[in-house]
Amino acid sequence: MKPISFLLNGVQHNLTVDETRMLLWVLRDDLGLTGTKFGCGEAVCGACTVLIDNEAVRACFTPMSAVGGKRVVTIEGLAHDDRLHPVQEAFVKHVGFQCGYCTSGMIMGAHAMLLKNAKPTRAQIVEGMEPHLCRCGAHVRIVQAIESASAAMAGGAR
Amino acid sequence: MNNENDLPEVPEGWGFVQTMDRRDFLKLTSFGLLVICAIDPLLGMAGALPAQTSPLAAPDFNSFLHIGANGRVTCLVGKIEMGQGIMTALPQLAAEELSVPLSSVDIVMGDTDICPTDAGTYGSLSVRVFGPILRAAAAEARAVLVQMAAERLQLPVSDLDVRDGVVVSKTDRTKHVSYGELTAGKRIERRLEGQAVLKQVGAFTIMGKSAPRRDALDKVTGKAKYAGDIAPSGALHARILRPPSHGATFVRADTSAAEAVPGVRVVRDGDLIAVLHAHRDEATRALALVKATYSPSPSTLTHETIFEHLQKVAPEGRASGSRGNLADGEKLASQVVEQTYLKGYVAHAAMETHSAVAVVENGKVTVWAGTQTPFPLKTQIARALNLAPEKVRVITPYVGGGFGGKSTSMQGIEAARLAMATGKPVRVVWGREEEFFFDTFDPASVFKIRAGLDAAKKIVFWDNVIIGPGERGSALFYDVPNHRTLVRSGWSGNTGGMHPFGVGPWRAPGANANVFARESHIDVMAAKAGLDPVEFRMRNLTDARMRRVLEAAAKRFGWSPKPAPSGRGFGVACGIDAGTYVATMAEVKVDKGTGKVQVVRVVCAQDMGIVVNPEGAAQQMEGCITMGLGYTLAEEVRFKDGVVLDTNFDTYELPRFSVVPRIETVILDSPDLAPQGGGEPAIITTGAVVANAVFDAVGARVVQLPMTPARVKGAMKG
Numbered sequence: 001m002k003p004i005s006f007l008l009n010g011v012q013h014n015l016t017v018d019e020t021r022m023l024l025w026v027l028r029d030d031l032g033l034t035g036t037k038f039g040c041g042e043a044v045c046g047a048c049t050v051l052i053d054n055e056a057v058r059a060c061f062t063p064m065s066a067v068g069g070k071r072v073v074t075i076e077g078l079a080h081d082d083r084l085h086p087v088q089e090a091f092v093k094h095v096g097f098q099c100g101y102c103t104s105g106m107i108m109g110a111h112a113m114l115l116k117n118a119k120p121t122r123a124q125i126v127e128g129m130e131p132h133l134c135r136c137g138a139h140v141r142i143v144q145a146i147e148s149a150s151a152a153m154a155g156g157a158r
Numbered sequence: 159m160n161n162e163n164d165l166p167e168v169p170e171g172w173g174f175v176q177t178m179d180r181r182d183f184l185k186l187t188s189f190g191l192l193v194i195c196a197i198d199p200l201l202g203m204a205g206a207l208p209a210q211t212s213p214l215a216a217p218d219f220n221s222f223l224h225i226g227a228n229g230r231v232t233c234l235v236g237k238i239e240m241g242q243g244i245m246t247a248l249p250q251l252a253a254e255e256l257s258v259p260l261s262s263v264d265i266v267m268g269d270t271d272i273c274p275t276d277a278g279t280y281g282s283l284s285v286r287v288f289g290p291i292l293r294a295a296a297a298e299a300r301a302v303l304v305q306m307a308a309e310r311l312q313l314p315v316s317d318l319d320v321r322d323g324v325v326v327s328k329t330d331r332t333k334h335v336s337y338g339e340l341t342a343g344k345r346i347e348r349r350l351e352g353q354a355v356l357k358q359v360g361a362f363t364i365m366g367k368s369a370p371r372r373d374a375l376d377k378v379t380g381k382a383k384y385a386g387d388i389a390p391s392g393a394l395h396a397r398i399l400r401p402p403s404h405g406a407t408f409v410r411a412d413t414s415a416a417e418a419v420p421g422v423r424v425v426r427d428g429d430l431i432a433v434l435h436a437h438r439d440e441a442t443r444a445l446a447l448v449k450a451t452y453s454p455s456p457s458t459l460t461h462e463t464i465f466e467h468l469q470k471v472a473p474e475g476r477a478s479g480s481r482g483n484l485a486d487g488e489k490l491a492s493q494v495v496e497q498t499y500l501k502g503y504v505a506h507a508a509m510e511t512h513s514a515v516a517v518v519e520n521g522k523v524t525v526w527a528g529t530q531t532p533f534p535l536k537t538q539i540a541r542a543l544n545l546a547p548e549k550v551r552v553i554t555p556y557v558g559g560g561f562g563g564k565s566t567s568m569q570g571i572e573a574a575r576l577a578m579a580t581g582k583p584v585r586v587v588w589g590r591e592e593e594f595f596f597d598t599f600d601p602a603s604v605f606k607i608r609a610g611l612d613a614a615k616k617i618v619f620w621d622n623v624i625i626g627p628g629e630r631g632s633a634l635f636y637d638v639p640n641h642r643t644l645v646r647s648g649w650s651g652n653t654g655g656m657h658p659f660g661v662g663p664w665r666a667p668g669a670n671a672n673v674f675a676r677e678s679h680i681d682v683m684a685a686k687a688g689l690d691p692v693e694f695r696m697r698n699l700t701d702a703r704m705r706r707v708l709e710a711a712a713k714r715f716g717w718s719p720k721p722a723p724s725g726r727g728f729g730v731a732c733g734i735d736a737g738t739y740v741a742t743m744a745e746v747k748v749d750k751g752t753g754k755v756q757v758v759r760v761v762c763a764q765d766m767g768i769v770v771n772p773e774g775a776a777q778q779m780e781g782c783i784t785m786g787l788g789y790t791l792a793e794e795v796r797f798k799d800g801v802v803l804d805t806n807f808d809t810y811e812l813p814r815f816s817v818v819p820r821i822e823t824v825i826l827d828s829p830d831l832a833p834q835g836g837g838e839p840a841i842i843t844t845g846a847v848v849a850n851a852v853f854d855a856v857g858a859r860v861v862q863l864p865m866t867p868a869r870v871k872g873a874m875k876g
Contacts, residue, residue, distance in 0.1 A: 018440075025439035029395070034387035035380020037558075038438075039509050040590045044807040047509055075380035088378040095773070098781055099241030100377030101509040101558030107378060126815045133807060135509050135559045136241045137784025139818040141777070 004068045008033075009077025017064050024048045024059035027074060035075035035104045039133070046132035049105035049112075050074045056112035075104035078111065086157040087111045090149035091142070098136030106132050110146045119150055222274060222295040223252060225303075229323050229338030231256060231263045233292065236276025236533055237284050238268035239373060240508075240557035240564070241781075242837045243774040244284045246371045250770055251289050254357060254364040255296035257320035258337065265372070268529075268554025270536045278531035280565055280663060282736035282835025285770055289833055290356075297356050306340045359768060359829040368773030373556065383555045385528040386513035386587040393515065393583035394423065395438035396576050397445040399431040400592060403800035404659045405455030415447035425579045432576055438587060455800030457658045464602050464658075465500050468625050471654045475646030478629040487619025487640030491610025493686050499607070499675040501627075501845070501863040502794035503657075504600040504664060505804070507812060510558020511588040512569040512596070516577035523574050524551045529567035530560045538567075539574045550574075561785075562663035566598055591805040598662025599795055601626045601649050605675035609638075615687040617698050624672065626656075631669025631733060631842055632676065636698040658800055665782075666838035669735050670789060670845055674863055677731035677846030681722065682859060690719035691730050691850060703739050703765055707826060708732060711741040711763035714824050722854040727758075729851025731843040736835020738766040742783070742843040744819070746851040753871035755791060755852055757817070762840050763824040767831035779823040779840040786844025787813045792864050 002019045005012065008031070017026060027033045027050070036059055039047030043061035050059045051073040052066070078085045087110050090096070097103040106129070113120060113128040120128060125146050134142065224232040233252050239245040249263040256263075266272055268279075276288070300320060307325035308315045311333050319328050325340070327333035359366070376382035399411060413424045416433050422444045423434045433448065435441035459467055488494070514527040523543065529535050532552040540550045557564060569586045576584040588596070603626035612618045620634055620641035628648030634641050647653045649667045652660070664670075684694035692712055699705055708730075711717075717728065727746045734740070745759040760783050769775050792811040796803040804810040823840075845863050853859050858873035 021437075021439055025437055028387075029389075029437040029439075032389060033380075034383070034389070037384075037509070038386065038511070038587060040806050042590070042806050042808065045509065079379055084378065091378045092374045095371060095374070095777055097241075097374075097377050098243070098777060099509065099559040100373060100382050100556060101384065103377045104380045129815045131814075133509065133812050133814065135507055135561070135785065135812060137781035137813070137818075138777070139784055139813075139815050140780050140821055143815065 004064050006067045006069060007071045009073055015064075019063060019065040021064050022060055023050070023062045023064060023067055023072070026064060027059060033074055033076050037101055037104055039102070039105075044131075045102070045105075046109060047102050047105040049108040049132070051108060051112055054112065054115050056109050073108075075108060078107065085111065086152045087114065087146070087149040089157075090145040090152065094141045094145040094148060096138055096142040096145035098138050102132065102134045106134065106142055110142075110149065114146070114150055114153065118153060120146070122147065222292055223299055225299065225337055225341050227338050227342040229258070229262060229336055231258055233263060233265040234273045235265065235267050235288070235292070236270075236273040237279045237288060238530060238532065238554040238557050240279065240530065240560040242284070242778060243371060243771065244279075245373055246369050247285055247771045247774055248289070248292060249372070250364050250369050251285075251293045252296045254362060255293050256300050256323070256337075258323040260364050260369060262323060268532045269551070270532050270553075271551045275533050278534060278565060279560070280530055280562060282738075282837045282839070284837075285833050286737060286835050289770070293356055301355070303337055303340055307335050310335050310340065365770050366768065366772070369771055371774070376556070384510050384513065384558050385515060385526045385555055386510070386585065388515040388526040388555065389585070390515065390517050390583035393585050394434040394436055394580065395441045395585045395587065396425075396432040396434045396572070397438070397441040397589075398572060398586070398592075399433075399445065399448055399450055400595060401452050403452075403455040403457070404595075404802070405457045405800040406452040409451040409453055411448055411450040413448050415449070416444040419444045419447070423580065425576055427575055427579050430572065430575060432572075434576070434580065434584065438585070442589070457800035459658045460798045461502060461794065461796045465604050468602060468604050468656055471656050472625045472646040473653050475623075475644050478643045478645045479633060480642040481638070482619075482640030484619050484621055484640050484642055488610055490612050490618040492613050494608065494610040495679070495682055495686055496606070496608040497679055497682060497861060499605040499678060499861050501603045501671045501674060501789070503602045503661070503797075504789045504793050505594060505597050505795055505810060506559075506561045506563025506664060507593070507597075507807075507810065508559030508561060508563055511590060511593045512564065512567065513585075513587045514567070514570040514573040515583065515585045516570075516573035517583040518577045518581065522549045522551065523577065524553065525570050525574050526553045526555055527567050527570035527573075528557045528564060529554055529570060530557065530562070530564040531567060535567045535570045539571055542571045543574055543578055561665045562667060563597055565663055566660075568596065590807070594795070594802050594805050594810070596660065598660040599657075600664030600667070600670070600789070601657060601661040603627045603671040603675075605671070607675060607679045609679060609683060611683055611687055615689060615694070615697060617683065622676070624675075627668030627671040629672070630667055631672035631735060633734065634676070635701050635704055635732075635734060636680070636695070637700055638698070658797065659802065665785065666735050666842050669733065669838070669842040670786070671863075673731065673733040673842040674845035674849065677733070677843065678849050678859070678861065681729075681846075681850040681853060685722050685853070688721050690721055692717055693719050695730070695732065704732060704734070704741070707739045707763050707765050708741040710824050710826055711743050711761055714763065714822060715743040715761040717743060722850070723857035724854055727851050727855035729847045729849070729854055731846035731850060733839070733842040735839040735842050736837075738764055738834040738836065738839035740764050740839045740843055742840070742847045744847040744851045746848060746855055748852055748855045748870060749867075750856060750874065753867035753869070753874065755848065755865055755867075755870060757787060757819040757848060757851075759820045759822070760847070761822045761824065762843070763826065764840060765826040765828050765831075766836055766839070767828050767834040769825055770833055772825060775825055775836045776823045778836045780821050782838065782841035783821050783844060784813055784818050786841040787817055787848070789863060790845045790848045790865060791817065792866065794864050
């Protein structure tokens, strides 16, 4: 057990935890943030994607030792004052989901990609989202949503 | 809340799934109009339509609608939302027939204490078969309310109309009364007698128009709750000891090391050995400390030897369709084509693993489960715990994908048993390896098709022996005077030890394999005949609905006739599922060096009768085609000696973004036909359309799914 401090969705957290535990289960079981999903446990599906210092990471494969002193953003931290983030808006508009289970990870992955490359081409979107699995087959609409979010953000949407 | 007697307020236009308990609901219903419907939903799910409603005799009342004093309508349905969009479509049906704004309708789903009994959410039945029941209930409610308004306003029923939940005089608009005013303080029970008069297509204002999905905001904000997200205070996560292989038998287990871990509790309840901890990951670590011994599985089958095994052990079977006489047909044939088609086992692989949470309070067990079958699960839990059925409640939150795989919900029984054993709330969230191990796979299949053409290039006989998938999708809608379809075993059950593990319903059960085999063979015959595949189909097809769908697909695709292989990489396949007719065309590119197939474009045309939510229907078609590319190109469960070798997505390849083609959907205007299935039909043609396009591209016929690069290369070598 070790004290670990980090910023989670803009709020300072000081936890004393086994630093070999994975961030996913600390988020879900210790902190009650269940928007981040468990899908595979081996960093091969993307459902647990969160941002650490603006980089997309797989929470199921990120030990708490890697979180200390960092800024963590989960799906719960993306909307501000009940205003959806443009990526969330675009997922609603284009229906970039069906069952919704991969959606948190998809949105966080897309958000991280757009932070790095605000105007990705369609091919870059496909490449960037390739590690994310969706079983329902919402892919076509997810790509449209990311294109649309990119355009909205270029137009000034936050 | 406008009135303490009304339903809890929910955000405008939003459904809710778990905000009410039965006591509150019964209290509420005593102040509103409750439409009692005499249909046995179990019958309904099996295919009965409202025409079969009988005068109410049994005490088993089922209520589908609640109309509150504030005018809000609540649909109560035993179905569940797993992404297919019925949480959005079903309220459209109710709003249409009631003549209320869609935004005033809420929906409660899959709660066994509140919703009417339902056999399960599968088979594309929700809109097709349950829809008419819900519409009939809503139409009856509307008629009752208009009668009540006539009495209140002292006007004849014929003078009254309903607009947005307000009954208004046609001749004097100042005379009106709202549904809310009519129901306030009254309890009225009416039975559906005879057939309710449903609105005609031309009068629709809500059905047939795309409605925004009710689950959107929940799902993009992470607020949507799935079973594994339910976290009652003091709950423990359970990880369960599993055998290493199918057929292995338990010998002994030493749990002492796990028990020594602080915060860990071990439960041994008969065959169930579980390690529990407040945190799932810590329970997982402790489970790894359990030293268990199993005797090995007697199974020696592998994913390669299975096809031979199936042919050996499958039962003799029965003819599912036949006409004329095969021998007579063969005499007419100038060319005979025989071919064997194979397809491997396919996993459901929903992104949410089987999950459930159970709480025991005052002798009653409440289980939140990710399940397609909450009512059967309730019965199974009651049986497993030896409880009266009323002591078990199953609540279904959002389900993270089902595809048939959550028709069985063993995790719900496990959570209930462990909650009973520990006296604590218990969460069971299967790991991905458990998901692959206990999945009821889409069965491996073998087809032997022998068919003949006459000099006029008409099919004169067709003999199809099917092992594995059952008959769904096998129906021969081409004009063949002499044919036989022999079905040796179906997708449910495991006759004669055919399969080394569980098999079960997988999105359009059996139809994916059946359509792959039939439509591949039709193309083989078209090539033999030297005819364009569309022209060959048309020559052998008089079914007007199928012809129309095929023409629509060809028009959108821009199909120009050329016998295959034309080098263009164009393919076509047709099928019928859940009452819906589908014709799909695809364009593929094949890398001749590696054998890798890239699907570039898919056009899918569908006649599904009246469409309730066109946008939702298109989403299902796109999802079907995308998911279908998995079993078509890459998905195949590998196993050896009872061990499932694929345990996660590192080796079991789902379709990723780079696999997905441009998809165009065409939904035919079909106002004279009641709504048909939407969640499954468009997946059934995927295997065949790609196989046929691959043949058109490179002249190689791939007869085994999935069409891995190695198999495509193999076919190219001949």
